[in-house]
Amino acid sequence: MDHYMQMAWEEAQKGVNSGDGGPFGAVIIKDGEVIASAHNEVVKSNDPTAHAEMLSIRKASAYLKSFSLEGCTLYVTGEPCPMCFSAIHWAHIDKVYYCNTKNDAARIGFDDQFITEVILGKKEDPIPFIHTPDEQCNVLFSQWYDDPKKTPY
Amino acid sequence: MDHYMQMAWEEAQKGVNSGDGGPFGAVIIKDGEVIASAHNEVVKSNDPTAHAEMLSIRKASAYLKSFSLEGCTLYVTGEPCPMCFSAIHWAHIDKVYYCNTKNDAARIGFDDQFITEVILGKKEDPIPFIHTPDEQCNVLFSQWYDDPKKTPY
Numbered sequence: 437m438d439h440y441m442q443m444a445w446e447e448a449q450k451g452v453n454s455g456d457g458g459p460f461g462a463v464i465i466k467d468g469e470v471i472a473s474a475h476n477e478v479v480k481s482n483d484p485t486a487h488a489e490m491l492s493i494r495k496a497s498a499y500l501k502s503f504s505l506e507g508c509t510l511y512v513t514g515e516p517c518p519m520c521f522s523a524i525h526w527a528h529i530d531k532v533y534y535c536n537t538k539n540d541a542a543r544i545g546f547d548d549q550f551i552t553e554v555i556l557g558k559k560e561d562p563i564p565f566i567h568t569p570d571e572q573c574n575v576l577f578s579q580w581y582d583d584p585k586k587t588p589y
Numbered sequence: 590m591d592h593y594m595q596m597a598w599e600e601a602q603k604g605v606n607s608g609d610g611g612p613f614g615a616v617i618i619k620d621g622e623v624i625a626s627a628h629n630e631v632v633k634s635n636d637p638t639a640h641a642e643m644l645s646i647r648k649a650s651a652y653l654k655s656f657s658l659e660g661c662t663l664y665v666t667g668e669p670c671p672m673c674f675s676a677i678h679w680a681h682i683d684k685v686y687y688c689n690t691k692n693d694a695a696r697i698g699f700d701d702q703f704i705t706e707v708i709l710g711k712k713e714d715p716i717p718f719i720h721t722p723d724e725q726c727n728v729l730f731s732q733w734y735d736d737p738k739k740t741p742y
Contacts, residue, residue, distance in 0.1 A: 437723045459733040479740045484656045484680040503637045522672035527637040535726035544734040570590045573688035580612040581697040587632045
């Protein structure tokens with residue numbers, strides 16, 4: 437096992453031992469340095485978004501004082517779910533290494549695959565997403581877009 | 590505009606005026622009560638995950654002391670990106686109302702659609718996701734799964 441994946445595994449092991457959440461750990465590396473390390477804390481924090489990848493992205497961004505993680509590599513014990521996959525894209529991480537797959541996660545009760553299949557249109561979405569257009573929101577979007585002082589991200 | 594969407598819009602307007610991030614605001618309602626309210630803070634917090642939906646989900650979960658937001662409705666000024674869409678599913682929110690669409694967001698420079706198309710396999714993923722299987726992670730997954738004291742989520 438790669439040195440950095442070993443660190444991600446140790447994080448995950450810590451989380452399992454302490455009952456913080458699922459068996460997921462992640463580290464983020466930049467220029468050979470570990471700049472963030474986290475394990476799943478959904479149970480501990482009562483936060484459904486507290487996946488290892490999300491927490492490590494937030495720590496790395498805080499450390500670098502930047503919402504862009506270009507030049508960073510993420511190591512994680514399990515294949516990222518669609519939430520974390522998307523966060524990795526928003527963060528512009530360079531590369532991801534993962535150990536166990538979504539199928540391995542499904543076997544221990546995590547339904548990442550269900551969310552992916554809803555996105556793919558293979559499963560019906562149990563949650564209604566209702567579109568209620570209103571001109572006020574268009575005006576707001578334009579106001580942001582036309583603001584010369586805005587920081588694009 | 591619906592009363593709750595108006596509140597989401599006001600949150601978004603606050604965020605745009607203060608330069609905290611994009612024109613996105615969200616509120617979460619349970620039993621008629623506003624239990625969380627947030628706007629995008631990607632720029633302010635240097636956090637690429639700080640979308641309005643994510644922050645409001647985290648606040649609502651903290652308020653309810655639960656990683657499940659069953660019985661809650663989310664109102665948001667823009668259609669959730671795949672990260673937030675997935676977080677809404679992980680949180681088991683009942684229903685979502687949104688104002689502007691992904692196309693409206695694309696017009697002002699947000700590439701949600703790109704991430705969705707990568708997930709759909711319509712666009713090549715610019716980020717390599719590299720699978721490095723290792724027995725240690727299988728052992729870890731089984732350890733969690735077999736633990737009678739674990740809290741499933």
